[in-house]
Amino acid sequence: MSPKDAVDEQAEQADLAVAADLPPDAGGPSSGADSAPPDASATEEADGAAFARLYGEPVLKLPNDLYIPPDALEVILEAFEGPLDLLLYLIRKQNFNILDIPMAQVTLQYLSYVEEIRKTNLELAAEYLLMAAMLIEIKSRMLLPQRQHDLDVEAEDPRAELVRRLLEYEQIKLAAYELNTLPQVGRDFVRTQIFIEQSLVPTWPDVEVVDLQDAWRMLMKRATLKQHHKITREELSVREHMTSILRKLQSSRFIEFTELFNPESPPPVVVVNFVAMLELAKETLIEITQAEPFAPIYVRLAYSPA
Structure with missing residues (x-):
């Protein structure tokens, strides 16, 4: 007899003993001659009325504290989306x-x-x-x-x-x-990750003289873009320049127009000096004369009768 058959025979003996309300060893061959044989019909009736078998014993009724969810045995054959x-x-x-x-x-x-x-x-x-x-x-x-009107019109x-x-x-x-048939990441294939071991010894690139020249040119080009021009305010008085022109004209009879301006003076001073001369001419304090076209221009004090 194989081990599997022996286990099955012991299980059957235990079932018969439970059905007859006897100890498990009472139905075995070593129980003695006074033991009564189990009732086969009672065992078949118990098996037919049992819901299940627990440790070889038939379960005839469900426990009072047993809870089975309503959807525990639900089987959905077709699933529709709407x-x-x-x-x-x-x-x-x-x-x-x-x-x-x-x-x-x-x-x-x-x-x-x-x-x-x-x-x-x-x-x-x-x-x-x-x-x-x-x-x-x-x-x-x-x-x-359909009405007659509906029959005429389709x-x-x-x-x-x-x-x-x-x-x-x-x-x-x-x-x-x-x-959905297209390949998707994580469902149809996985992206591989490859580890590349890099060398621990650093390798420095070779730098030529031309590279240094180009770097210097770029540096100078950036420096020119950040130049600052500071504008200062210089206070110039038209009245002071008018007084200066009159003093120069008092010492001479005629003065050439260009001699009233200092060529080394900055442009703002030249402009204010020219405006002062125009103010003097407007107030008829000086006279601006020219002998002929393209001739030198002269400036003198205005003639005032005694």
Whole structure:
């Protein structure tokens, strides 16, 4: 006898002993001649009424403190992403023409599925019930008799809007499926990371004289871009220059125009000196004369009669 058969035989003996309310060793071959054989019919009845077997003993009733969640044994065979997905599944499964949907058959199958959802999850069934109402409305519009005016004018098919939504949803679903087939990082492949050991001895690049010259030129170019020009304010008085011109003219009869200006003076001084001469001419204190065109210009004090 193999070890597995021996274990099975001991388990059967223990089960029979429990069913007969005897010690586990009472039913074995070493129990003696006075031991009564177990009742086989009682064991079969206990096994048939038991929910399960725990340590070889049949469990005839569930414990009072045992809690089984409502969704513990729930099995979902088909998972749909919405009412359109379910409706498209029913149409494609039975090879219906999507442009000519048999509303009666599709609606009955749809309502049977919604009824199963409503028993377990009422919140999820609300969205499906809205689509069911739409299907019933379309079917009722198809059953209504058409008037004579509607017969003359070609009426729109009540299923047209539903067909359009189904075709658009199918296109989006196929596009999503094609995108899902593309390789994705972490799902289809993993990016590899390679460790490259670098040398610990530093290698310095060779620097030529031309490189130093270029670096110096760039440094000087940057320095010229940051030059500062400080503007100072110099106070100049027109009256003082007018007095200076009159003093020069008092010592001589005529003075050439260029002699009244110092060529080494800065431009602001020359400008103020010229403005002072114009003020004197305006006040008729000096006279500016020229003998002929392109001749030298002379300046003298204005003649005043005694």
